Amino acid sequence: MTPISELTNTQPTDLQGLSVELETVMGGIKSLQINQEASVQSLQRTYKEHGAVMIEQLHGNLSTNIDKCFNSSVGTSGNNLKEEMCWSVLSILNEFDNITVKELNDIKEEVISIKGSVTSSIHKCTTLHNDLSQFHELVQKIGDNKELCLIASIKCKHIIQQALTLLGKSGKAFNVQRKSVHNVRIPSDSYECSIAGICVLTDGQVLVADSKNKRIKLLNQQYQVVNHWDVTAGPWDICLITSSEVAVAVNDHDSKIHEVQFITVNQGKLVSGRKFQLQHECRGIVHHQGDLFVTSGKELYKYSLSGKLICSLYQDRSADWKVYKCAVSPTGDRLYIITSYLKNKLLTLARDGTLLATYTDPALRDPTGLHVTPAGQVLVCGYRSHTVLQVGWEGESKLANLATEEDGLWYPWSVCYSSTTSSIIVGQWEDNNILVFRVE
Known part of the structure; x- marks a missing residue:
């Protein structure tokens, strides 16, 4: 020694x-x-x-x-x-x-x-x-x-x-150890699954938003579907509110259904709670200590839990569906949004909507999924580049390409991190399987 x-x-x-x-x-x-x-x-x-x-x-x-x-x-x-x-x-x-x-x-x-x-x-x-x-x-x-x-x-x-x-400022880059594949289709599904949102409960159970089948599915810790709940339109995103409750962004452009639906997990069953209507499209949703952040495709809004509109934080009206998904840092001092359709950017905002950083990358071609871990690691899906990458908490640099087409990734649509299993869960478009990457 x-x-x-x-x-x-x-x-x-x-x-x-x-x-x-x-x-x-x-x-x-x-x-x-x-x-x-x-x-x-x-x-x-x-x-x-x-x-x-x-x-x-x-x-x-x-x-x-x-x-x-x-x-x-x-x-x-x-x-x-x-x-x-x-x-x-x-x-x-x-x-x-x-x-x-x-x-x-x-x-x-x-x-x-x-x-x-x-x-x-x-x-x-x-x-x-x-x-x-x-x-x-x-x-x-x-x-x-x-x-x-x-x-x-x-x-x-x-x-x-x-x-x-x-403070959510961990600079640690994930290291992928192994991958597993899990089928989340159930017999009553009418279409191939399209997992637009993923949320992990504190006990390790997983909720996935199957937009094509208009269903929220509850998975146990082995990623088997144990229960589901049908919603009125496509669920486009899902976020944790409490240890057993989630909020779902429900949206249908043609029928003008734009709402936030609350669902509780009670003894392995999904129970529908209250909901409130929105006056705009509802594409992405994330929660932080009583504040709900919702994207419309063109704007980022802040709501209270009761459905009261607080303010608009960011907007880009130059084309359709650019302010797509959103995420928030563990401390709530930074907001992240991804912009799709030719923009292909990850934007980092201050709590008041001030732009702090812009990140672009060939691996971010048509970004769709976005998630921030409890330690502040930022995960983003590149839909058309078939990639999940990790960006530093500042939103300015890439730390790692975590998964690519070579790993079986094909049109990744959503991503989430499970602290319970130290795993990154990826949902895909028109694919019945979710991919689970164990990381260190």
Whole structure:
């Protein structure tokens, strides 16, 4: 074993640089903590606002129906008018109980679940920030002791890497170990499967959006279809809301169906929940701490969980279907969108929609699938180039071609990473198989 004294002679430590790096990472962790605390407050505010809107609608419905009763009561007795008003009010209250109260309860459960997840992340931020602060103080006191410099450097690098992973700034490139193929077609499917979206639950189960068969399919950890749910139109994307609930982007251009459908996984069964309508096409969807980001093909919008449009973040109206799919960094400070049809770009945006970076690559020919891992690794599918590649979290450079046509990839349509199995799952267009690449 090499003595520490010899290591210090060959591996000098830049304490000043280490100190600056610690300060930078500490600033990032503190900023993340502040943003997460703001997200919790925003979630609670959203729920209260939606509840107030529901109550206001109830009052409006009651007033409107009472007015109708009075206006249509000419020549009727007082008893008939009273009875008609009672039935009208009861009908409205029953509808409120059966639909609106359930919707409010659903949103409340979502808020509680997301708040719990964010609170856990805030705790991690606090712990990491305290550890970083202690190391920063230690580095300031070490002076010229080479052995202590090396020990501090090794320990600091470890804690800094933990912080960078939490910040979604991992520079690690995936290394593919092996591939497996799994058939997701079921007997009642009318067409070959076209997997437009993939989502992995925290327990390792997988949901795939089969756009051609208009179905959401639940796969177990062995990637076998165990349940499915038919939606009103083609599901074009799917994202995780809580540990057991997803939101689906449902869209049909011809019949003008544009909606977000919520689905819960309960004991191996898919249960349909509430949904809300959109005034534009619905092609891509991703969720982050109570915010829903939806693409229309021409714009990127931000919605609340209750379906309230917050703002438009980015638009490109020069041709059809360019703002296609979207993804968000683990910290929520960066948004990614892919632009198809001649544009062939990955765009990185700030939270407010400001363009930060543009990436182009021959392997990104007609990009279709987009996903960001919990560590911040960006995965993109090149549909016509038959490639899945990994881009750095800054959105400026390629780290690796993870899979190509030589690996059996053919028109990849969607991609997702499973932390449970350390695997990249790829869905394809008009292909009954999904490909699973085990990575390190």
